[in-house]
Amino acid sequence: MENLELHRGDLVEVKSPGEILATLDAQGRYEGLPFMPEMAQFCGQRFPVRARADKLCDTVNYSGSRRLPDGVLLGDVRCDGSGHDGCQAACRIFWKTAWLRRVVPDMPASPPFPHEDVELLRQRTQPYTRSESEANGKTEITYVCQNTELPKCTELLNLWNPGPYINEYTSGNVSFRHFLTVTTRAAITEPKRKLGLVPEIHLPGTASKDERFPALDLQPGEWVRVKSKEEIARTLTSDGRSFGMWFDKDMFPHCGKVYRVRQRISRFVHEPNGKMLTPKMASVTLEGVVCSGDYAVCRWFCPREIYPYWREFWLERVAAPK
Known part of the structure; x- marks a missing residue:
C-alpha cells in the first residue's frame, strides 16, 4: 500500500x-x-x-x-x-x-x-x-x-536518543522556536531532576485525604479564573493529588488566567484498564486548554493535546471578559 x-x-x-x-x-x-x-x-x-x-x-x-x-x-x-x-x-x-x-x-x-x-x-x-x-x-x-x-501498535522510543526530538523539528511537526524553547528548558531542568534537585511531586498540598471543598456547579459557557498555585495547593494532599487526581505541572502556566468552561465531565474511559470512570469530585474541561507536551520528560513534543480535567474548586467563577 x-x-x-x-x-x-x-x-x-x-x-x-x-x-x-x-x-x-x-x-x-x-x-x-x-x-x-x-x-x-x-x-x-x-x-x-x-x-x-x-x-x-x-x-x-x-x-x-x-x-x-x-x-x-x-x-x-x-x-x-x-x-x-x-x-x-x-x-x-x-x-x-x-x-x-x-x-x-x-x-x-x-x-x-x-x-x-x-x-x-x-x-x-x-x-x-x-x-x-x-x-x-x-x-x-x-x-x-x-x-x-x-x-x-506503536514502537517504544529511547528516551535519551536525540534522534526523535530532532525529527520533530526536521519533519515539520514543530517550529524552530518551539523546538528551541522546549529543548532549552529540558537542558536546564533534566540535570536538576536527575540530581534530585527537582521534587517528584509537582505541587504538594496541605489538605487531608478526605477533605472536601465547595463545588461551583459550573456549566458550559461560563467564565472562570484558574486559582493561584498557592490556593490550589490548599486543596491537594501531600502527594499532590485531589481525590486521586494530579495537579499536573503542565497546568501551572494557566494559573491566574481566565477561560470558558468547555464541558462538565461525568464519564471517561480510563486508558490503563479500559474501565468507564466517573470523577470522584465535580470536574470540567476548559476551552482551548490542552496538554502542551512542553514540560514533562515523557511528553516532550507529544501532539495529542489531551484535555486536562479541572476540579471545580481549582477555579473561581468570574464575569465574561469585555
Missing part, C-alpha cells in the same frame, strides 16, 4: 467507507490500530495534517514516548465518544495513511457517500469497542479504543 509520507500542513481526504473497510482485519484494525466507529462520519471530508504521530506519550503503561508508524493527526479531529457509551475524554484521533489520500485545494471534493455505506462501516467496527466479562455476578465492560491499544 502506498506510503504517503505526510507532513504537517498537507491536505488530505478521508477515503470512502468501502476503501477503509478493505484495509481492516477481522478485529476492525489496520496494523494493530483500531478504526473506531466515531471515525466513520469523517469519510470524504478534508483536513490539514496537524502532525505526524512520531512521538506520542503513553497513557496506558507510562513507558515513555512511542511512535505510530505511518500515523498522523488531522486538524482538531477528536473522538465524540458516541461509539464508547458517551466517553467525554474528546481524544484526538489517529489516522493511518492507508485511510487517507493526498489532495490539493482546487481538486473537486468527493460526492457525499451514501448514508448506508457510512453506517455499514460504523456497524462493522462497533462490536470491537468493548468486551464483557462476569465478575461477582455482574457483567463488567472493558472498553477498547485507539488509546487503550496504543502500546500494542
Whole structure:
C-alpha cells in the first residue's frame, strides 16, 4: 500500500467507507490500530495534517514516548465518544495513511457517500469497542479504543536518543522556536531532576485525604479564573493529588488566567484498564486548554493535546471578559 509520507500542513481526504473497510482485519484494525466507529462520519471530508504521530506519550503503561508508524493527526479531529457509551475524554484521533489520500485545494471534493455505506462501516467496527466479562455476578465492560491499544501498535522510543526530538523539528511537526524553547528548558531542568534537585511531586498540598471543598456547579459557557498555585495547593494532599487526581505541572502556566468552561465531565474511559470512570469530585474541561507536551520528560513534543480535567474548586467563577 502506498506510503504517503505526510507532513504537517498537507491536505488530505478521508477515503470512502468501502476503501477503509478493505484495509481492516477481522478485529476492525489496520496494523494493530483500531478504526473506531466515531471515525466513520469523517469519510470524504478534508483536513490539514496537524502532525505526524512520531512521538506520542503513553497513557496506558507510562513507558515513555512511542511512535505510530505511518500515523498522523488531522486538524482538531477528536473522538465524540458516541461509539464508547458517551466517553467525554474528546481524544484526538489517529489516522493511518492507508485511510487517507493526498489532495490539493482546487481538486473537486468527493460526492457525499451514501448514508448506508457510512453506517455499514460504523456497524462493522462497533462490536470491537468493548468486551464483557462476569465478575461477582455482574457483567463488567472493558472498553477498547485507539488509546487503550496504543502500546500494542506503536514502537517504544529511547528516551535519551536525540534522534526523535530532532525529527520533530526536521519533519515539520514543530517550529524552530518551539523546538528551541522546549529543548532549552529540558537542558536546564533534566540535570536538576536527575540530581534530585527537582521534587517528584509537582505541587504538594496541605489538605487531608478526605477533605472536601465547595463545588461551583459550573456549566458550559461560563467564565472562570484558574486559582493561584498557592490556593490550589490548599486543596491537594501531600502527594499532590485531589481525590486521586494530579495537579499536573503542565497546568501551572494557566494559573491566574481566565477561560470558558468547555464541558462538565461525568464519564471517561480510563486508558490503563479500559474501565468507564466517573470523577470522584465535580470536574470540567476548559476551552482551548490542552496538554502542551512542553514540560514533562515523557511528553516532550507529544501532539495529542489531551484535555486536562479541572476540579471545580481549582477555579473561581468570574464575569465574561469585555
